[in-house]
Amino acid sequence: MTAHLLVRRAGLFDTFQDLGRIGFMALGMPTAGAMDRVGLRLANALAGNPADTAALELGVMGPELEVQAASLRVGLVGPITADLVDNPDASPVRLESDRSHLLKHGQILRLGMIDGTSTAYLAASGGFALPAFMGSRSTYSRAGVGGYEGRKLAAGDRLPLALASAPVRDELRLAAPFDYGSGPIRVVLGPQEDYFTEAGIAAFLGGPYRVSREADRMGIRLEGPKIEHAKGADIISDGIAPGAIQVPGAGQPIVMLADRQTVGGYPKIATVASVDLPRLGRALPGAEFRFSAVSVEEAETLRAEQEGRIARAIAGLVVARPPGGIDTARLYDSNLIDGVVFEATPTSPRRSAR
Amino acid sequence: MAAVILADVRPRYLSCGDTAFTVEFGNEIAPGINARVMALHAAIAARQAEGGLTGLVETVPTMRSLMVTYDPLATTRAALQPAIDALVGDGPAARLAGRRVRVPCCYEGEDFAPDLADVAARAKLSPAEVVERHLASAFTVYVLGFMPGLAYVAGLDPTLYLPRRSEPRVRVPRSSVAIAMDMTTIYPFESPGGWHLIGRTPLRLFDQRRQHPVLLAPGDRLVFERIDRAAFSRLDARVTEGTLDWTDLIEAA
The missing domain is CATH 3.30.1360.40 (Gyrase A; domain 2)
Structure with a gap:
């Protein structure tokens, strides 16, 4: 058997995703791809991969994976609980997220709940040896294409690895968790803002809107102030961009995300600026948002600034200590930031508070 | 002009x-x-x-x-x-020579046609009349979209025009035949959807196993043909096995 990861227990919604299936929307093929392109890129950077390498996108709760390779380096990003055990009966060692880890043959990586958001990423150094479908390894489960057999993971799956062992190298971590921003979600009004009354647009920009339980990779239904239509809730179908906010007749908005359909017939009041799409892609049911309108030019500038922050986060990756060791670099950083004197007592590593 | x-x-x-x-x-x-x-x-x-x-x-x-x-x-x-x-108006207007595609469709049962009675009531017709007018409509595929292989098919009988449902369904079964506004469509996959469901075809609009996974193309003319539940089951089994003879259904332009 070639090098692989054995799925001992599936998570709630684990799929392979890259930066999307580009160029086939005219056939009705959705782009799919990472719900949080920032998280995917950081995970790949930690693993030493090109940005578009397919990684495991973990939704809400992660899987339990057994290493069937001589060694494997993974890049783990997002506030997810991770434990490593040498065998099913061994006591677990807690692994920090937002860093790379070197795993050995037979070790079991137990990924648990994601804290406060819906999405985390696990990239493997060298990537997974999966076939591309229409130029991408992104899973689009409604059509059963891409990723691993076109579906989310199930117990017993063997996920083929491109490398039989991990290249020798230091482990790396993010200097700080990536700041996705807070405050209102920036949107550009349109393409059909003229299908809503002034009061309807004011209600939309007034908010707040709560993420309902109907939230998945296709989109999220929001609940909040009713948005009034000016001339009905039907248009002749036109294209749906990432982050398009369509409003069916009941007046409650739906934000269209990675697995969204290519075209649709509900009027779209606004489109989420690409800088804030990862925040929607990570949103859990119950999360509350307000929206604020920006121009196309402002949205383009915000996105360019975010790309700068991502590039600096990747350029600023620092060497990480092995689990169980004392991360003096992090303690030192903390002292510089908050001026607290730490005693160098051995503690189990834990995620930084968010 | x-x-x-x-x-x-x-x-x-x-x-x-x-x-x-x-x-x-x-x-x-x-x-x-x-x-x-x-x-x-x-x-x-x-x-x-x-x-x-x-x-x-x-x-x-x-x-x-x-x-x-x-x-x-x-x-x-x-x-x-x-x-x-600068490119608008350049280039020749695309003229598409479509094929003739026969689409067997079963209009029976609450599971296949949950909206047929409601469509009939709103159109002030009997369910049988709705089916007859759907069968008699001269349908042409305009574009593909929404999801892989889904065709927007114009030409619906004007007496059947209705807006979409105000609340889309969370789950529409694969191969549902639906209408909204002046169009009909067939869902390639189970998916959310806001159209009125009036029947189901055993055909699959997207099938990875076929050389061309997407069945329909812009310009195709569709002719719906009524089948009963027994015929649906027979055809569905052949589609599932991959033994249906598609040349029987599709006539080249």
Whole structure:
């Protein structure tokens, strides 16, 4: 058997995703791809991969994976609980997220709940040896294409690895968790803002809107102030961009995300600026948002600034200590930031508070 | 003559955030408008093939508009829109020679046709009359979209025009035959959907096992043929096995 990861227990919604299936929307093929392109890129950077390498996108709760390779380096990003055990009966060692880890043959990586958001990423150094479908390894489960057999993971799956062992190298971590921003979600009004009354647009920009339980990779239904239509809730179908906010007749908005359909017939009041799409892609049911309108030019500038922050986060990756060791670099950083004197007592590593 | 007038009308440009904009040629379903959409779609592809239009990612044609997606890190709306506008009106209007495709459809049962009674009531017709008018409609595929292989099919009998449901269903079964506005469609997969479900076909609009996974193409003419539950089951089994003879259903243009 070639090098692989054995799925001992599936998570709630684990799929392979890259930066999307580009160029086939005219056939009705959705782009799919990472719900949080920032998280995917950081995970790949930690693993030493090109940005578009397919990684495991973990939704809400992660899987339990057994290493069937001589060694494997993974890049783990997002506030997810991770434990490593040498065998099913061994006591677990807690692994920090937002860093790379070197795993050995037979070790079991137990990924648990994601804290406060819906999405985390696990990239493997060298990537997974999966076939591309229409130029991408992104899973689009409604059509059963891409990723691993076109579906989310199930117990017993063997996920083929491109490398039989991990290249020798230091482990790396993010200097700080990536700041996705807070405050209102920036949107550009349109393409059909003229299908809503002034009061309807004011209600939309007034908010707040709560993420309902109907939230998945296709989109999220929001609940909040009713948005009034000016001339009905039907248009002749036109294209749906990432982050398009369509409003069916009941007046409650739906934000269209990675697995969204290519075209649709509900009027779209606004489109989420690409800088804030990862925040929607990570949103859990119950999360509350307000929206604020920006121009196309402002949205383009915000996105360019975010790309700068991502590039600096990747350029600023620092060497990480092995689990169980004392991360003096992090303690030192903390002292510089908050001026607290730490005693160098051995503690189990834990995620930084968010 | 309508086409001559249309060709002089400049399109509207609609914002779709900072990664896309829509070139809207009209707000109605009309062959002349759709031809302008397909012509711009083709002109952009040709310019891209020559190495032009840096930062343009892809284009998405619909009945009456073309969405242009772009990478905001490689270009800007301000740079790309004039370059697209310069291509409007260039190139030949696409003329599509469609095939004739027979679509067996079962209109029976609450599971296959949950909205048939409601459509009939709203159209002030009997359910049988709704089925007859659907069977008699002269349907043509305009564009593909929404999901892989889903065709927007115009030509519905005008007495059956209804808006979409105000609340879309969370789950519509695969191969459901549905109507809304002046169109009919067939769902390639189980998915959410807001159209009125009046029947089901054993055909699959998207099947990875076929050499061409997408069944229909723009320009195809569809003829629905009524089948009963027993015939549905027989055909469905053959489709599932992959033993259906498609040449029996599709006549070349």
